[in-house]
Each structure stands twice: as structure tokens, then as C-alpha cells.
Amino acid sequence: MRYIIVGGSAAAISAVESIRSLDHESSIDLFSDEETPLFSRVLLPYYVAEELSKPLLNFRTADFFEENKVTPHLGVKVTSLNTAAKAIRTTDGQTYAFDKLLLATGGKAIVPPIPGVDKEGISTLKTMADAERIYNMKGKRAVVIGAGSIGVEACISLTRRGIKATLLEQLGQVMPTVFDAEAAEIVQKRIEDLGIDVLTGEKALKFTGDKRVTGVVTDNRELSCDMVVLSVGVRPQTELAVQAGLKIGELKGIRVDETMMTSAKDVYAAGDVAETHDIARNAYFLNAIWPCAFEQGHFAGLNMAGRKSAYPGSYRRNSIGNFIGIPAISMGVTHAESCAMASEEDEFREIRVRTKDAYKKLVLRNGKIIGAILVGQTQKAGLMSILLKKQVNVADSIPLLMSDRLNFMDLLPILRRNADQFSEPEYKELMDTGL
Amino acid sequence: MKVLMVDKEKCTGCHQCELWCGTEIASTSKELARAINEEPHPVPRVYVEGKPFALQCRHCESAPCLDACPNGTMRRDPETGLIYVNEQTCIACWMCVMVCPFGIINPSSSMKVAIKCDRCRNMGYPICAEVCPTGALSLVERKDYRKKKF
């Protein structure tokens, strides 16, 4: 068997580990057009903040390729894929044949078509090269455009380096795909407490300056600045897939089945590039987050190596970590209305509790959790995550789920009622205790 | 692999396991009288919950925390199968907390690391099982766990 992996990040490395758990001998060739191997994109803001040096960005040790008998081709881009001939062509002029191929090409940062966007001092934050560029930018004032997770983290990183940052968001709240208005308000207050100016409901219209950017014109004012970070989202990197004629979904990701296989036999896709079944939305969706990339890489790898394994589906999960002095976690959908596939019979419910320092919200569809937001008290967030993932009915346990005393052992009756869904030994063990 | 078995008939909810885990494993002084006043406050890795029942990390066969950790801080010991936090590299992103199905990972904002049970992997025997006055906690092979009668 000859395996080829395109990409060298979360989904790719996870797939390698799964392939090697079943197949120790076959050749694995891995291609990445980024030269730095094995670094975690999630840590790039820490690099910008000067809190982690380059070697500390790695999520696997430098001997990973050797240990796993992988031939890495770093700085090499795959330029074409022929699914009929089962071969790829690369920038080093070679052709490589494969039996099984994984597209783990990830996402590309969106560059919004704002006049002047090609001036110096303006950068996205996606690649190692982007992080280095931003790190090396000189100046005292920055504008970050787009208040998603990456935008917020970029602002905080720059602030920690003594740069005055302004966060600009065209929608009415920060982190609009992650939080509802109530949670966003708590988070925004914390961001502002760090000394960051937050402007919501305001759009960047133009960049000023000659060669270098000197300001951002919005619909309300002109913000002068020395640098700009663009963080308006990512888009699946599907050039190879499109050229090879693979099925692309409505959201422009590569469509995969539950074995992570694309529309072409023996060609798989995983990670930010893949459009998968979203459990919370009950529809195909793009969930461009690290845990999904890793999970999908696992399932792709197992199936590529011949063990049929069905991916249970994806769902969004975000955590704000220690950045803003209050933990905040969100998963699934943030509002009942965001379910595009809702049928008439579906019954939606939202339940909220707000105290001085904490906020908790559940979104239910037909008694099953499809979304959760926890601010302040987050240790039990994973209980919501597993109940969402397994789609079990929790309608009779709402007071428990909303309570501060929520704990796993009190959920055992729910697990036992849905025993076929909780077949992993770690659950069975505790269910057997008879509690 | 070996996992901790909890006998619900014997667990009286006395919290000895929690107290000792907090002192012996979590505190710097390793003395109860001092541990109580330590700052940051020591965080026990075992939770006496529910009816009562001493719950720790179950070292899942397919562990969501391993997939969620963005920099390889959460690791599985290849020899014992035990999952542990490599505290030096933890960036406190709480992605493991977000996915732990048992809710037993503590996001310690004061220590800026994720704290959880590693089943005392560097000690001879787990402290919680050693100190349990009723013998409710014991180590068993995972494959034998479900054969035990309760």
C-alpha cells in the first residue's frame, strides 16, 4: 500500500498516527507547502505575543516523521491530482503514485476586497510566515479587522507586546459565530478591560497610506494605525479537489461520506477543508477547529488503512482559555434560529441562567442538546459536549444540567437509558456500578 | 491497562481520597495543615460526586482530550495507557476541559494549567486507593472491570 498525505497539520498528522496504528510497513509520503513542520496553528497568537518561541509551537516532537516512517516533502506543493490514474504532481517536478490519498489541505485566510488591502503592514494570521510578519511589524498602533476567535487573540497578543489595538467588527457583537449577545457582552467587557478598543457594527471601507498602511477608514471615522491584522475568516483550500473534479459542497468544502472518503474512490479528505455532517445542525457544515481536524484525521486514517469506521459527525467547539481572565466555552449552535434544516415538527428551546459572574445557556432540539454556552463556570462543559455528540434526550434533566452542582455521576440514569449510545468501556464501567 | 474501580457499596462519601490527593499530590508542602492554607489552593484530582462516588479521570480508550489538545500537552503513556498533562507546555486554552465527558479536568486559572488525575503514574499505587478507609477504591485490569460483581 502507498499512502499520500497532502498537508502537514492537525488532520494530516492525526491520520498518520491512525494509519500507523494499523499498518506499520507501507510507505507514507507527506507533502506540505509550509516549510516549518509540526507546528500548531492554534499557538501562533502566543508566538506573536512573544510568549512562545518557535520550537515551543510544536505539537509533535521533531522525530515524528522518522518514528512513524513517513517521508516528508516540506516546502513542496502538490499541484495536480489525477484520481483515475491515482497520481499526483508536485512543484519539485515529480509524479507520485498512490493507493490511498488524503487531502488535508486545510483552509486559506480570506482577504477581504477592501481598497488598499495590498499595502505593506497588512497581514492575515494563518501561516507561520504570517505570524513572523506580524511579529516583525514595527509600530505602536494596530487595527484588527474581524472579531472572531483569531481576531480577539491577535488583539490580545499585540496588546501584550505594548501595541495599542483596536478591534473592528461589522456585526453587532464580538465573536458572533461563537457567542450569543449576552455572552459576547461579558467577553467584550473583559477584552476592553485589557485596554483594547472594541468597535462593533462598524465596517472597514478603505486603507489609507502610500506604500505602507497608515489608517483604516470606517463608516464612522478614520483610525490611524501602523499595522492591520485581517481576521475575517477562513475558506477551504480546495484548488486540488476542484481541479480533480471532486464533489464540493454548498459551503465550498470537500464533501465526504462517513468514512471521510470524497466522491472519488480511495481519495479522502479531513480537517478544515472537509464539509462533514454536523450533528448539531443536522446538515453538512464546515467546522474549522482543531478538535474536528484531529478527529476527522483519525477516522480518515483508520478507513484508509482498511478498518471501516464511521465518523459520528462534527460540531463546533470553542474555548477562550486563559486569555481574558474568565473562562468561556461554547459549542454547537448559539441560537435555535441558526438551524437551517429545521423542519416544522422540530421543537426548539433555549434555557439561560445569568448570575453576576457567570452565564449558562442550552439550546435544545426535540429535547436534545444542540448548543451550549458556559461563561465563568466551565469545568463541566464536557458533559454538555458528550450529550450533544450522542444526541440523547435530556428533556427531563434540565434543572440538573443548569445547576451548579451538575456532575457526571448524576447523569448516569440518562446514560443508562441510552446504553447503546454509550458503548465505550469507560462509560460501561460506571454504568455497571448500579448507581 | 489498569483502571481504578470504585465500589459504590463501600464509598461512604467521606472525602478522604480528596483530602489526601489534595495534600499528597496537589500541594507543595505535602502536609495537610499547611496545604489548606496554600495559595494557589491545591486542586484534588478526585471528585466525590453524586450518590456518593469517588470519580477520577477514566483514561478513556478513545480520549477526546487527546484530540482536542492543540500542542501535545495531553499525552498517553504508551506503556500504561494512562493519560497525563505535561504541565510545562500547557497553555491553559481549556480545550481539554471543553471535551472531557466526565468533567474531571480542572481549569486552574491560578496555576494556568489543566489539572487532572494521572492515576499517580509515578508512584507505586494511587494515593486515593491507598487511603480509602473502607477499601472502596482498587486497581483492576480494564478488561476485568465489568466482570466484577457489585
Ligand SMILES: Cc1cc2nc3c(=O)[nH]c(=O)nc-3n(C[C@H](O)[C@H](O)[C@H](O)COP(=O)(O)OP(=O)(O)OC[C@H]3O[C@@H](n4cnc5c(N)ncnc54)[C@H](O)[C@@H]3O)c2cc1C
Ligand atoms: C491563529 C489561529 C488560531 C487558532 N486557534 C484555534 C483554537 O484556539 N482552537 C481551535 O480549535 N482551532 C483554532 N484554530 C484553527 C485550527 O488551527 C485549524 O482548525 C487546524 O489547524 C486545521 O487543521 P488542518 O490539518 O485541517 O489544516 P491546516 O492547519 O490549515 O493545514 C493545512 C496544511 O496543508 C498545506 N497545503 C495546502 N494545500 C497544499 C498543497 N496543494 N500541497 C502541499 N501542502 C498544502 C497548507 O499549507 C497547510 O500547511 C486557529 C487557527 C489559527 C490560524
